[in-house]
Amino acid sequence: xxxxxxxxxxxxxxxxRSIDELREIKLTIGVLKKANGSAFIEFxxxxxxxxxxxxxxxxxxxxxxxxxxxxxxRYHMSPFSTDTRKNPAPSRREIEISKVIREALExxxxxxxxxxxxxxxxxxxxxxxxxxxxxxxxxASVALADAGINMRDLVAACAAGKINNKIALDINxxxxxxxxxxxxVAYLPNLEQITLLQLDGILNKSxxxxxxxxxxxxxxxxxxxxxxxxMEKYFGNDLSLDDENTEEIKE
Amino acid sequence: MLEIKxxxxxxxxxIVEGNYKPLMNVIKKENSIISTRIGIAESSKDGIRVIxxxxxxxxxxxxxxxxxxxxNSSLSWEVDxxxxxxxxxxAQDVFGRDFSPARDDMKKRFAPGDLLxxxxxxxxxxxxxxxxxQERDLGKILHGEFLKISSTRVPRLIxxxxxxxxxxxxxxxxxxxxxxxxILVVSGxxxxxxxxxxxxxxxxxxxxxxxxxxxxxxxLLNVQDESPxxxxxxxxxxxxxxxxxxxxxxxxxxIETNNxxxxxxxxxxxxx
Numbered sequence: 107x108x109x110x111x112x113x114x115x116x117x118x119x120x121x122x123r124s125i126d127e128l129r130e131i132k133l134t135i136g137v138l139k140k141a142n143g144s145a146f147i148e149f150x151x152x153x154x155x156x157x158x159x160x161x162x163x164x165x166x167x168x169x170x171x172x173x174x175x176x177x178x179x180r181y182h183m184s185p186f187s188t189d190t191r192k193n194p195a196p197s198r199r200e201i202e203i204s205k206v207i208r209e210a211l212e213x214x215x216x217x218x219x220x221x222x223x224x225x226x227x228x229x230x231x232x233x234x235x236x237x238x239x240x241x242x243x244x245x246a247s248v249a250l251a252d253a254g255i256n257m258r259d260l261v262a263a264c265a266a267g268k269i270n271n272k273i274a275l276d277i278n279x280x281x282x283x284x285x286x287x288x289x290x291v292a293y294l295p296n297l298e299q300i301t302l303l304q305l306d307g308i309l310n311k312s313x314x315x316x317x318x319x320x321x322x323x324x325x326x327x328x329x330x331x332x333x334x335x336x337m338e339k340y341f342g343n344d345l346s347l348d349d350e351n352t353e354e355i356k357e
Numbered sequence: 358m359l360e361i362k363x364x365x366x367x368x369x370x371x372i373v374e375g376n377y378k379p380l381m382n383v384i385k386k387e388n389s390i391i392s393t394r395i396g397i398a399e400s401s402k403d404g405i406r407v408i409x410x411x412x413x414x415x416x417x418x419x420x421x422x423x424x425x426x427x428x429n430s431s432l433s434w435e436v437d438x439x440x441x442x443x444x445x446x447x448a449q450d451v452f453g454r455d456f457s458p459a460r461d462d463m464k465k466r467f468a469p470g471d472l473l474x475x476x477x478x479x480x481x482x483x484x485x486x487x488x489x490x491q492e493r494d495l496g497k498i499l500h501g502e503f504l505k506i507s508s509t510r511v512p513r514l515i516x517x518x519x520x521x522x523x524x525x526x527x528x529x530x531x532x533x534x535x536x537x538x539x540i541l542v543v544s545g546x547x548x549x550x551x552x553x554x555x556x557x558x559x560x561x562x563x564x565x566x567x568x569x570x571x572x573x574x575x576x577l578l579n580v581q582d583e584s585p586x587x588x589x590x591x592x593x594x595x596x597x598x599x600x601x602x603x604x605x606x607x608x609x610x611x612i613e614t615n616n617x618x619x620x621x622x623x624x625x626x627x628x629x
Contacts, residue, residue, distance in 0.1 A: 142413060161413065161441040172483070214368075216384070216393055220415075221482050223441040251368050254412020254509070256393040258384060259369030296369040296391070336367045340395050340410050340566065 110284040112269040119274065119281070121150070126275045126320060128264070128327055133245065133335040135252050143253025145335075147245035150278060151235035156245040158253040161223035175220035179208035181242060183231040203239050204229075210243050210263065210292040210302035216256035225255060236279035237265050243292050243302065248332050252339075260332050261301060263292035264324030266317045268309060273316045275324045289317050293325035363399050366392035366407060378404030410566060414440045414508035414538040416477050416486040423498070423536030424488070426471045431458040434467055436475070436488060439505065439538045444486040446475060451490065472498040472542065474534065501534065501544030502551065506562045508539035513565045514558065521561065521571060528578035529554040553578060 113119055123129070129150030138144035141157035164170040181203040185194050196204075207229060215225070227249070229242040240263035247261035267277040269285035277288050287307025293300055300322075309317055366372060374389045382394040383405050392398055394409040416422070416438065424436035424444060436444040449456045451466055467473065474495050475488035490496045506514065515522050515535065526533055531545030531554045541558065545551045557574050564570055 143411070163441055163443070220441065251395055252411060254394060254409055256382065257368035258386075258391065258393065260367065294369070296371065297386070333367060336395060337365065340367075341365045342567070 109270060112281055112284060113272060113274075119269070121278060123276075125272060126323070128276045128324060129278065131244075131328065131331050133248060133331055135248060135335055135339040141249075141253075143249040143251070143255070145245040145249040145252060147241050149235075149237060149241035149244070150276075151233060152231070152238050152241045153233040154238060154241050154245055155230050155232060156242065156249045157228045157230075158225065158246070158249040158255070159228075160225035160253070161220040161255065162226070164222065164224040169224070170222045173221055174217040175215075175222075176224045177208055177212055177215060177217065177227070178224060179204050179211070179227040179229065179246075181207055181229045181231070181239070183234060183238075187231045187234045203242075206302055206304065207239060207243055207246060211246055211250065211261055213299065213301050214247060214257050214259050214261045214294060215250065216258060219256045225250070225253075234279070236277060236282040237290070239263070240265050240290050240292070244328055244332060248336060251336060259294040259296045260329060261292050262295055262325040262329040262332060263290065263302065264321055264328050265290040266321035266324060268307060268313060268317065273313060273320055275320050287313075287317070289321055291318065291321035291325060293322055293329075295326055295329040363397055365396075366398045367395050368393055370398075372398045372405055372407070373400070379406075380404040381406035382409055383407055409509055411507070412509055414438070416440055416442060416444070416480045416538075418477055418480055420477045420537040421474060421495070422477060422488075422538040423472060423474050423534065423540040423542060424538075426467045426469050426473070428469060429463050429467070431463075434463070436473070438486065438488075438536075439508070439540055440486075442480075442485045444475075444477070444488050446473075446488040446490070450488075467497065472503065474498060474536065498534065498542055501532075501542035504541040504543060504555065504558065506539045506541060506558065508537065510562045510565045511535060511537055511539055513570070514561045516571065521574065524571065524574060524580060525554055525557045525578065528575075528580045529557070533558075 117124055132148040134146045136144060137146045137155065138157050141159055143158035144156060146155045161175055164176060169176055181200050182196065183192050183200060185191050227246050229246055231238050243261055243263035251257060251260060265277050266273060266275050266289050267281065267285055268287035269281045277285060282288050287305065287309050289305045290302060291300060292302035364372065370392045371389045372383065372392055377390055379385045379390055380403060382396065383390050383392055390405045392407045394407050395411055396407040396409040398405065398407045422438045424438040426434050427437050427443065428435045432448050434446040436446055438444045448463055452461045473490065475490050476492060476495060477486050478489045480486035522533060529545065529550040531543050531550050533554065534542040543551060543554050557577055560574060560577060561570065
């Protein structure tokens with residue numbers, strides 16, 4: 107079989123990265139004024155905006171749960187996010203990704219704290235370049251924190267995969283299409299729990315272990331970026347606690 | 358007794374390890390206390406808590422809130438209190454125990470759109486919050502301008518024993534009513550004062566976590582730097598039938614100072 111060359115002799119990938127290097131990530135928090143929480147992530151060429159509304163009243167009312175909050179999630183790709191126009195109607199793929207994003211975030215949110223309420227998450231992909239579900243989860247978890255929703259941990263997500271028979275971190279669009287495996291993973295870094303694990307392709311046992319290990323390392327790197335973005339947004343660069351400030355907040 | 362003092366935290370951060378009691382916005386996992394919000398962690402002898410820096414208002418019993426009447430059934434009013442739960446004000450609370458839906462016209466007391474201050478007297482996981490106006494100074498708000506801020510900024514807007522709000526009120530000659538749910542009603546004689554008060558409130562909201570905020574607000578309002586307690590004697594002059602909220606609530610830390618024009622009152626439920 108004639109495989110496309112995705113890694114050259116010097117070990118560089120199509121976009122110039124090494125085998126265990128992430129794409130450049132930029133995370134901005136609080137970009138939408140009307141949403142309770144929001145975030146904008148640039149994950150390589152991916153550009154995704156996430157809005158969180160709630161906790162708020164549930165409509166339709168019959169969806170409300172008496173003992174906990176309902177988490178609703180919509181993942182949507184804009185018509186202009188891909189090379190050829192994407193039909194804006196939710197596709198089978200988008201419905202599935204909405205579900206997996208919701209399930210990746212649910213274990214982190216303390217749903218029991220908001221009975222009879224709903225939290226809505228809107229993930230809008232403005233520009234897609236492979237790995238948009240991971241970028242979406244990463245941004246959504248930060249937006250949830252920005253909305254002041256009780257969370258057990260942040261959720262960091264990152265993919266790993268197999269290209270040219272080598273395990274590589276953070277698969278981009280070309281590598282996803284031409285490579286032989288793609289494995290997105292979402293992870294709670296402090297609780298050390300995995301909340302999403304999908305695999306498209308074939309890996310043997312040792313490759314699987316290596317791939318998962320690599321993805322988890324990627325998640326930890328992503329977490330550091332999330333953490334830094336949140337700290338900067340809320341506490342600025344001045345990380346020293348001065349007493350006057352906190353005293354007044356306490357009152 | 359505890360070595361940790363104050364600490365900036367984000368969800369998932371371990372605040373401290375050991376056998377401490379989780380109080381607010383924290384969870385206990387095995388032997389460690391974990392924050393669930395972005396905020397400032399602190400410890401007291403009772404346990405560990407996090408003061409959040411973002412989030413919507415979640416009702417708590419004994420809070421004083423400002424709400425808007427949305428609708429009424431034959432036995433109660435529905436009140437929007439800027440939360441994910443809408444509150445109920447029972448008609449019996451307003452008309453007394455011999456309330457009869459046939460005799461008393463509920464629309465005469467509160468019509469949809471009316472603003473009121475009320476105390477939350479009951480709320481738990483299973484039921485929506487219940488309000489009461491059975492106290493002096495609670496009830497319908499007759500005039501003033503309506504303003505919403507984030508409820509996490511309310512303690513900061515009030516300041517240390519009311520210092521921030523006193524500064525703003527004195528400098529702008531306004532009266533500011535504050536609900537714990539982040540709704541404010543500002544009233545004053547002149548337009549400039551009101552505008553200035555809005556600016557100051559906005560500044561507090563935007564820059565709540567920055568240091569030296571009181572000074573910044575004073576600069577904005579052109580206040581000379583002297584302690585407000587020194588001027589004037591501490592007698593209260595109620596000029597109009599305006600809602601104020603003092604002595605009889607043990608929970609509220611009220612501060613009244615007087616200028617010759619206005620009475621200043623802060624309705625502040627305990628915020629711990």
